Amino acid sequence: MQTSPTNPGHANSWYAASANDKRVRPELEGETEADVCVIGAGFTGISAALELAENGFSVVVLEGERIGFGASGRNGGQIVNGYSRDLDVIAKRYGPEKAVKLGEMSLEGGEIIRRRVATYGIRCDLVDGGFFAAFTDKQVKEMAHVKANWEKHGHTGLEMVSKSEVGRYAKTDRYVGGMIDRLGGHIHPLNLVLGEAAAAEGLGVRIFEKSRVTGLDMGASPVVKTARGRVKAKYVLVCGNAYLGSMLPKITDRMMPVSSQVMATEPLDAKLIEDLLPANYCVEDANYVLDYYRRTADNRLLYGGGIGYGGHDPANLTGVIRPNMLKTFPQLKGARIDFAWSGNFALTLTRIPHIGRLSENVYFSHGDSGHGVTTTHLLGKILGEAVRGHAGRFDVWASLPALPFPGGRTFRVPLTVLGAWWYGLRDKLGV
Secondary structure (H helix, E strand, C coil), rough: CECCCCCCEECCCHHHHHHCCCCCCCCCCCCEEEEEEEEEEHHHHHHHHHHHHHHCEEEEEECHHHHHCHHHCCCCECCCCCCCHHHHHHHHHHCCCCCCCHHCCCCHHHHHHHHHHHCCCCCCEEEEEEEEEEEEHHHHHHHHHHHHHHHHHCCEEEECCCCCHHHHCCCCCCCCEEEEEEEEEEHHHHHHHHHHHHEEEEEEEEEECCCCCHHHHHHHEEEEEECCCEEEEEEEEEHHHCCCCCHHHHCCCCCEEEHHHEEEEEECCCCHHHHHHCCCCCEEEECCCCCEEEEEECCEEEEEEEEEECCCCCCCCHHHHHHHHHHHCCHHHCEEEEEEEEEEECCCCCCCCCEEEEEEEEEEEEECCCCCHHHHHHHHHHHHHCCCCCCCHHHHHHCCCCCCCCCCHHHHHHHHHHHHHHHHHHHHHHH
């Protein structure tokens, strides 16, 4: 990983360079106690810590690197509602009752983000609106089906877009239509998680960086160990996701790290970027291996895509993404690329988050499978609810089966790559 010269410990991303808060928190030294110890200072962990602090719990957060070091501080910054699998898929797999319950929660992640931004005055460039772009008539029909199903679960912010209307959202000739989500949006994700962390600290949460967990005793009174310290707690929340490491195989054997690549252009002429994305909505396309992009507050185009199963980065990040950007916006042929970075997210075989208990007092959540910005906020809050004794929603998620990848760690990457190749071929053929 190429590190940021202006924000040490973070990837060399536009987010790290433009972070509002570059303070380095101390490393844990010695022994301390708390009601709850949270492992991981990404969206899930910080969301849980803030939920608990708002309800009077003492909380310690241990982060192996920096706040927002992983996917939470490197992603495309898009508020995409729902989950990585549609509600009709969830109904077929787990039954209509589970689909109804998950549907009731499906917009809450975005609501949590907006509420916290307003409550704590978090400066993270929040903009409303998202556009799902379709390359084929088949994809348009699939979106219309998704829209009808969402509306059964109370989502009223969706609207189909015809080919003639695409230019309102993206000035490109690549798409035949799509769908907008007025309840979607985009943010500066690193500034969001940093703002939430500062809000939690204002309520008494103690956050330690460069404090990677080396051991976890899961007795009646759990103890979390780092290289130079220990935390005694009544409860532990494991929220490491793709950067958790191999310490807890019950979690990591049900997850595969997957990388996605992002780049940011130089600041563009205001008229040009406004012409390319007139509504200032974020955009993602409907392909299996999708592209996603948006305007930034300083008029850059932030463009992401590509995929690396097993968390492997391509040797040339811009070589992966820039050709697709130019297919979408050939006007940017001469635009300089100022930043290019990669980050891992945790993928489950089911593409549904894996949430549960390792022991009576040790809870975990991971595997948001590419829909993490909203889902992590929801599940972090639900972890906090469970600790507070309100485990109804936690139990719904924990009841969903988590399956190991076929072939185990040895063959999970090639088998998944083969499946992705097949779906990618279908996208190219329009079938």
